[in-house]
Amino acid sequence: MKYAAIDNYIGGKYTPSRTNKYLEVHSPLDGNLLSKAPLSSKDDLNDAVLAAKKAFETWSKTPIKDRVQIFYRYKTLLERDMTALSKLVQEENGKTFDEARAEVEKSIELTEFACSLPQLIGGEILEVSRGVECRTDYYPIGVVASIVPFNFPSMVPNWTIPNALVLGNTMILKPSEVVPLSSLKIAELLKEAGLPDGVLNIINGDREIVEAICDHPDIEAVSFVGSTKVAKIVYARASASFKRVLALGGAKNHLIVLPDAHPSMTATNVTASMSGCAGQRCMAASAMVAVGNVDAIIEQICLEARKVIPGVNLGAVISKNAKERIEKYITEAESQGASILVDGRNTIVKGKEDGFYVGPTVIDNVTPDMSVAKEEIFGPVISIIHAKDIDEALSIENANPYGNAAAVFTQSGGAARYIIERANAGMIGVNIGVPVPREPFSFGGWNDSKFGVGDLTGKSAIAFWTKLKKTTTKWNAEAKTNWMS
Numbered sequence: 001m002k003y004a005a006i007d008n009y010i011g012g013k014y015t016p017s018r019t020n021k022y023l024e025v026h027s028p029l030d031g032n033l034l035s036k037a038p039l040s041s042k043d044d045l046n047d048a049v050l051a052a053k054k055a056f057e058t059w060s061k062t063p064i065k066d067r068v069q070i071f072y073r074y075k076t077l078l079e080r081d082m083t084a085l086s087k088l089v090q091e092e093n094g095k096t097f098d099e100a101r102a103e104v105e106k107s108i109e110l111t112e113f114a115c116s117l118p119q120l121i122g123g124e125i126l127e128v129s130r131g132v133e134c135r136t137d138y139y140p141i142g143v144v145a146s147i148v149p150f151n152f153p154s155m156v157p158n159w160t161i162p163n164a165l166v167l168g169n170t171m172i173l174k175p176s177e178v179v180p181l182s183s184l185k186i187a188e189l190l191k192e193a194g195l196p197d198g199v200l201n202i203i204n205g206d207r208e209i210v211e212a213i214c215d216h217p218d219i220e221a222v223s224f225v226g227s228t229k230v231a232k233i234v235y236a237r238a239s240a241s242f243k244r245v246l247a248l249g250g251a252k253n254h255l256i257v258l259p260d261a262h263p264s265m266t267a268t269n270v271t272a273s274m275s276g277c278a279g280q281r282c283m284a285a286s287a288m289v290a291v292g293n294v295d296a297i298i299e300q301i302c303l304e305a306r307k308v309i310p311g312v313n314l315g316a317v318i319s320k321n322a323k324e325r326i327e328k329y330i331t332e333a334e335s336q337g338a339s340i341l342v343d344g345r346n347t348i349v350k351g352k353e354d355g356f357y358v359g360p361t362v363i364d365n366v367t368p369d370m371s372v373a374k375e376e377i378f379g380p381v382i383s384i385i386h387a388k389d390i391d392e393a394l395s396i397e398n399a400n401p402y403g404n405a406a407a408v409f410t411q412s413g414g415a416a417r418y419i420i421e422r423a424n425a426g427m428i429g430v431n432i433g434v435p436v437p438r439e440p441f442s443f444g445g446w447n448d449s450k451f452g453v454g455d456l457t458g459k460s461a462i463a464f465w466t467k468l469k470k471t472t473t474k475w476n477a478e479a480k481t482n483w484m485s
């Protein structure tokens with residue numbers, strides 16, 4: 001085992017789980033055993049909530065200008081340890097080093113945004129009648145929880161930690177049980193930056209801990225990022241115990257390619273979107289709707305896809321199960337009559353025979369009823385569906401129950417505008433295959449890709465992680481008294 005077994009992190013200390021049960025953590029790159037992470041219980045969660053409650057007393061009363069200083073230091077520590085943090089993300093998640101580095105760079109951008117929060121949350125004040133003033137102030141909510149998925153071990157925890165903590169909350173983080181190592185590094189760096197003990201606590205585990213978080217009476221808000229199936233469970237269960245909940249789910253993103261699209265720009269963007277992070281992004285292109293004759297572009301996409309080499313510029317998928325699931329989708333589409341133009345099945349990387357690799361895969365002549373057209377595959381696979389015109393393309397996009405992202409490739413502003421207005425997704429790209437809004441814009445989809453109000457990042461984070469206090473004051477005895485004041 002490359003690293004020692006890890007513990008939970010409670011009240012600023014590494015704390016073994018009371019269960020003494022562990023789950024092995026393997027690197028998708030080569031299948032090697034990296035570490036073991038605890039499968040914690042409700043009792044471990046109770047300890048963490050107690051620590052977070054205690055820390056809240058002081059942290060919530062610390063002025064935001066002081067809280068934010070810690071995150072300025074955290075940002076410089078992320079920069080200092082960039083290479084080591086990127087290598088760890090690569091090892092536990094399986095993505096390429098460049099992708100892991102880009103993820104840590106995004107964590108820095110997220111922290112920079114959190115550092116701007118003192119500038120954004122000044123309340124309002126107004127004299128509403130003679131001598132009477134109304135003012136608003138943002139208050140932290142209390143102990144909050146953040147449940148995160150495997151695909152971005154650094155970025156997704158940093159979607160929530162800097163914003164929620166700068167805004168005065170204390171947190172329980174529940175990392176994905178398959179990538180638990182990067183989260184502990186985040187805690188270590190925050191401690192080095194001066195974060196008081198108990199403000200951030202990490203409880204490792206699986207479903208049992210997620211359910212205990214949803215039910216815990218002292219946790220006020222829950223954010224969740226993961227699959228739609230679990231997002232629905234978390235949204236329903238945590239709401240049932242009267243928590244504020246925002247649950248981001250899975251995706252099936254459609255790229256609509258029009259005949260006037262710029263060929264090389266489209267081919268490189270489509271390929272990068274479907275194969276980046278081995279297709280394990282909620283923003284990945286999964287279906288391409290080819291409008292009219294775009295055969296030359298499809299040919300170029302195949303050329304680009306063949307330049308994506310597993311183990312070189314394409315990382316591994318998360319597990320053996322994931323590899324088998326993705327390959328099964330491809331085989332099923334083939335047996336239903338789709339054409340496999342580039343085939344990533346049975347990929348083996350020399351020297352990493354026990355890694356979990358799927359090569360880039362381009363499937364043509366997919367029909368909307370096939371499972372590759374309907375379901376989230378979460379692998380480097382693009383399914384091409386043909387449509388006669390823009391309206392048919394939109395009806396295909398609109399029919400999918402998800403709504404994270406959609407994109408259009410065209411050189412016509414009018415056509416782009418038509419699709420922007422009608423696509424049924426929360427994030428839209430024009431000639432961009434991965435339309436992730438950058439800070440201060442917020443991130444979040446629609447429909448089955450998100451449950452709850454608002455978004456999790458950017459300016460929307462303020463509403464989710466705070467509650468508003470409205471105060472009305474009257475000091476002057478000469479101020480008039482009327483029915484309102």
Ligand code: NAD
Binds near residue numbers: 176281376
């Ligand atoms: P997942 O839903 O399997 O797991 C997410 C979290 O939920 C993990 O911490 C896991 O321990 C926990 N969990 C798993 N099964 C559970 C259950 N039955 N009950 C309670 N908790 C459970 O997701 P994943 O496989 O880690 O991540 C991939 C998914 O996340 C994809 O669907 C992807 O689209 C989605 N995702 C969405 C976004 C977004 O912004 N919408 C971002 C990243 C990933």
